[in-house]
Amino acid sequence: MTSSKLSAELTSIVRDKLELGPEEFVNIRVFIEEDAILEKLAIELERKGFKIKNIQEGPDVIITGTLPVQNIPAINSVSDVDKVEYDRSI
Numbered sequence: 370m371t372s373s374k375l376s377a378e379l380t381s382i383v384r385d386k387l388e389l390g391p392e393e394f395v396n397i398r399v400f401i402e403e404d405a406i407l408e409k410l411a412i413e414l415e416r417k418g419f420k421i422k423n424i425q426e427g428p429d430v431i432i433t434g435t436l437p438v439q440n441i442p443a444i445n446s447v448s449d450v451d452k453v454e455y456d457r458s459i
């Protein structure tokens with residue numbers, strides 16, 4: 370069984386918002402595995418409803434954007450995602 374890639378804070382936000390409005394968008398930060406193919410991954414994330422705002426390349430690749438709260442758990446199934454956090458900075 371794989372562990373969750375979602376941070377504890379984001380898991381709590383998802384749990385609370387699913388009851389109130391599953392279509393509401395949440396700002397998230399997606400940290401990418403080192404050997405991921407960014408273009409392929411971006412397409413896969415967009416298919417899951419992720420609206421990409423920014424891609425920060427460097428030692429760590431981070432994609433920021435918004436995703437409907439009901440779609441956030443689906444990010445766990447994306448193999449090249451390392452972890453997902455709530456993003457306060459957007």
